[in-house]
Amino acid sequence: xxxxxxxxxxxxxxxxxxxxxxxxxxxxxxxxxxxxxxxxxxxxxxxxxxxxxxxxxxxxxxxxxxxxxxxxxxxxxxxxxxxxxxxxxxxxxxxxxxxxxxxxxxxxxxxxxxxxxxxxxxxxxxxxxxxxxxxxxxxxxxxxxxxxxxxxxxxxxxxxxxxxxxxxxxxxxxxxxxxxxxxxxxxxxxxxxxxxxxxxxxxxxxxxxxxxxxxxxxxxxxxxxxxxxxxxxxxxxxxxxxxxxxxxxxxxxxxxxxxxxxxxxxxxxxxxxxxxxxxxxxxxxx
Numbered sequence: 001x002x003x004x005x006x007x008x009x010x011x012x013x014x015x016x017x018x019x020x021x022x023x024x025x026x027x028x029x030x031x032x033x034x035x036x037x038x039x040x041x042x043x044x045x046x047x048x049x050x051x052x053x054x055x056x057x058x059x060x061x062x063x064x065x066x067x068x069x070x071x072x073x074x075x076x077x078x079x080x081x082x083x084x085x086x087x088x089x090x091x092x093x094x095x096x097x098x099x100x101x102x103x104x105x106x107x108x109x110x111x112x113x114x115x116x117x118x119x120x121x122x123x124x125x126x127x128x129x130x131x132x133x134x135x136x137x138x139x140x141x142x143x144x145x146x147x148x149x150x151x152x153x154x155x156x157x158x159x160x161x162x163x164x165x166x167x168x169x170x171x172x173x174x175x176x177x178x179x180x181x182x183x184x185x186x187x188x189x190x191x192x193x194x195x196x197x198x199x200x201x202x203x204x205x206x207x208x209x210x211x212x213x214x215x216x217x218x219x220x221x222x223x224x225x226x227x228x229x230x231x232x233x234x235x236x237x238x239x240x241x242x243x244x245x246x247x248x249x250x251x252x253x254x255x256x257x258x259x260x261x262x263x264x265x266x267x268x269x270x271x272x273x274x275x276x277x278x279x280x281x282x283x284x285x286x
Contacts (some may be wrong), residue, residue: 020278022267023158024118025239027192029055029172040183041069043076052085055172055191055264056163059086062130063161063174065186075142080152080184082113082159082174083133090129091121092160094151103143110138112148115157116173119237122160123171129162137181152178156187163194170194208268218252219268229253233269234281242266257283 041047048068052061067080084091094114098107113134116122136152158173172191178184207220219232229246232253236242245256255268267279 013028019133020193021121021123022237022239023116023120023122023160023173024175025235026192027172027190029193030188030190032188033186036185036187038183038185039065039067039080041067041078041080042182043069043071043078046070051186053174053186053189054190055161055174056086056089056170058088058165059200062086062089062163063091063159065121065184067182067184069182076140078139078182079137079142079149080178080182081133081138082136084131086163087131088163089167090131090162090164091134092116092162093128093130093134097147097149099145099147101143101145103145106143108140108142108145108147109136110147112136112138112149112151113159115152115176116160118156118158120158122158122173123162125164127160136178136184139181150181152176152184153181154178161191163191165194168194208281211279212284213257214284215259216254216256217281218249219255219270231270235267235269237265237267 031115037051039049039051041049046069048070048245049066051065053063053065054060055062062085062234064083064085066083067194068077070077082091090095092114094112097110097112101108111130111134113136114127133148138147138149140147147223153208156175158175161172161174163172165172170192172189174189175187176184176188209218229248232255234242234244242261243258244261247254261283263283263285266283267278268281269278
């Protein structure tokens with residue numbers, strides 16, 4: 001049995017029934033913004049700060065962050081937002097926040113961006129996408145309505161992005177840390193390449209057993225019994241590569257976990273010219 005440390009190869013696809021694109025994973029298209037860019041606003045004097053990011057390559061910028069603070073005769077603007085500038089790019093939508101404005105006899109609505117924690121799946125089937133302006137914070141006041149949106153304040157959180165151009169779909173994330181309602185740092189971002197021409201794989205054809213696992217488990221694909229074990233990847237929820245041993249065992253692949261691999265959740269991935277899938281593995285104490 002040959003033991004090896006597998007390099008990380010991260011990917012995305014809109015065609016697999018598996019956990020595929022996770023917030024915080026460093027995909028091949030990765031940029032660390034150094035130093036972190038601070039966007040903040042003050043009501044007086046007026047401030048308007050803008051920061052654009054190009055992630056997918058077919059527009060000058062795909063999204064634009066804005067921090068704005070100002071006072072006018074109608075009220076005040078005090079918010080940090082993210083807007084899609086590319087018609088092929090959508091932003092993950094979180095919720096609607098609304099307050100009643102008695103001066104206009106109407107509801108003042110804020111569309112809030114969804115935030116993803118590290119390791120959370122971005123391309124889940126229940127993710128809602130929006131290609132307009134979404135807010136991270138909003139403390140604007142108009143016509144007697146005062147907003148109090150603080151969804152993004154506290155800790156590292158990720159903006160989820162979806163890029164779709166014809167049949168090509170890719171996903172990405174932007175890490176943001178909002179230290180206060182008026183101050184957010186843009187820290188890093190990454191986008192996985194769109195998968196083109198890869199055969200759709202359903203996890204019903206792939207078996208991992210036993211799972212949960214203590215020390216050893218097997219991988220079997222009934223449609224394609226021959227695996228190249230060098231294409232297998234194992235990562236923890238933070239994207240760190242995990243050392244393991246693998247060998248072909250009849251028509252299956254036997255995988256032995258390293259003795260110092262801690263109990264918890266891991267992701268087994270297989271990528272080849274015509275196949276791609278990912279499966280969550282749970283290691284338990286022996």
